[in-house]
Amino acid sequence: MFSTLLAIFGSLGLFLYGMKVMSEGLQKVSGEGLRSLIANMTRNRLSSIISGTLMTTLVQSSSATTVMIVSFVNAKLLTLRESIGMIMGANLGTTTTFWIVALLGFQFSLSSIALPCIGIGVAMIFFHTPKVRNGGEALIGFGILFLGLNFLKSSVPDIAANPELFSFLADWTGHGIGSVFIFFAFGTILTIAVQSSSVAGAITLTLVAKGWIGYEDAAAIVLGENVGTTITANLAAMTGGVEAKRAARAHFLLNIIGVCWMLCVFTFFTKFIDQITPGAADDLTHTLYHLAAFHSIFNLINILILSWFVPQLAYLASKMVRDQSYLGLDKAHIQYQAPNLPQTGEINLAEAEREIQRMAELTREMFAGFNEVYESPEIDLGSRVKELKAMEERSDRLAFDITQYLIYCTSSELSRERLNEVTVMLRVISELEEICDNTLDLVKLAERKYQKKRVLPEATQAAIRNFSKPVDQFMGFYIQCLSKKVTTADIETALQLEETIDSSRKKLRREAVRRMNDPANIKSEMLYIDILNNIESIGDHSLNILQLLNQID
Structure with a gap:
């Protein structure tokens, strides 16, 4: 028996x-x-x-x-x-x-x-x-x-x-x-x-x-x-x-x-x-x-x-x-600890894609927050700065959770195409995290400008405003491309945006160096150059994201 x-x-x-x-x-x-x-x-x-x-x-x-x-x-x-x-x-x-x-x-x-x-x-x-x-x-x-x-x-x-088994079932x-x-x-x-x-x-x-x-x-x-x-x-x-x-x-x-x-x-x-x-x-x-x-x-x-x-x-x-919002709990995000579930890695990637999209939208929201703080030097926006710093911490948690979740997905048997997609996703997460770090640095620079009372000419303020527009456009572009297949035309558009950002940064940097001939402007112009470098770095990472997405079949 x-x-x-x-x-x-x-x-x-x-x-x-x-x-x-x-x-x-x-x-x-x-x-x-x-x-x-x-x-x-x-x-x-x-x-x-x-x-x-x-x-x-x-x-x-x-x-x-x-x-x-x-x-x-x-x-x-x-x-x-x-x-x-x-x-x-x-x-x-x-x-x-x-x-x-x-x-x-x-x-x-x-x-x-x-x-x-x-x-x-x-x-x-x-x-x-x-x-x-x-x-x-x-x-x-x-x-x-x-x-x-x-x-x-x-x-x-x-x-x-x-037949003896039937007597058992007869009961x-x-x-x-x-x-x-x-x-x-x-x-x-x-x-x-x-x-x-x-x-x-x-x-x-x-x-x-x-x-x-x-x-x-x-x-x-x-x-x-x-x-x-x-x-x-x-x-x-x-x-x-x-x-x-x-x-x-x-x-x-x-x-x-x-x-x-x-x-x-x-x-x-x-x-x-x-x-x-x-x-x-x-x-x-x-x-x-x-x-x-x-x-x-x-x-x-x-x-x-x-x-x-x-x-x-x-x-x-x-x-x-x-609804957990009535209980005062945070909105649930991706979870990877699921040892009791069937392995469905091919399909689970959809949830990771949703979370990456969410993280990308967070980067743009943070950048908009920086512009809001920078352009309002006469207003005390300390609470908004704390909120932006908390958003950066949330982006770090998201990056960690999505990375772990993707690793969990690879514990299933994935096709080569999906494994390539996971590799691209992991690198995109890294680029998005870098953008969040750059944006946090920008927020801190805006905070220092407010605290140290660094004064920049109105023309310089307008220059940063104009410089930020193609970067914000670039961020919106990669958010859009995360949910569709990236074409050659998209890459050409990205290269044009990056070239525009890079040439603008060089021009504005030369003007800042020229203004530094006056010793009274040195500290303000150094802060200004740091802001330009961080904004231009966001453009570089944005281009990297588009080029990575182009690798997905």
């Missing part, structure tokens, strides 16, 4: 590992496509549902999909209402795993499917073309998945050959609605334990195929799996912001409401599926099809019903998670 349990655990481990490898390979192949899919197919409720279904069908993991959705909400790439539609689609998309296992897993020789997939996949990973190589990885995962399922089939004892079956609740609880606990509805589904289908449980008992387990799978998204949201937590709660509400109405009509619904699905439900050759049909049609009907109540679901989720 002990060796049988070890064999079952080993088979499940192989199945789960195959699912992980396949999911990561598919993400590498379609990672950028998935992000484009989300951007273009969440404009209305129907398109959100379709995109969620397609995502889960491609990735073959509803847990991974819902974690991605929570991440996108946290990154403000999706609204709460859009995420609810995608979660509905994810619930429908995960039923394809049931159909794959039901149609292939128990109707064919699994070794005849698994070994060729692994063999072809291994050959593909030696190709230089990234898409082919990543496709090979997905194929290897697919083969390992079916190999694990094959071992699971052979490890679980057949009930006909072990839990045949008790009407009581049995439904028992197996529902088993399905919930099983999914929470394995953290994968696909693995829980494979276990359920194996138990059915071996005759351990009947169609109705397995259907109750499937309902439990629908509730248990929401735990993964809620764990993912623990390290996210308010909206991410609300999306996870919406996932729970969506599934628990569906399960509640299904439990009320459970007997009638299972009979309805029995009537519309070919073959008898108690015939083991057809039971798996009945179960897959039950899973798909239940989720489809639940979507048709609840899609009319998305605003209400969003309202309930918002009530369940209070």
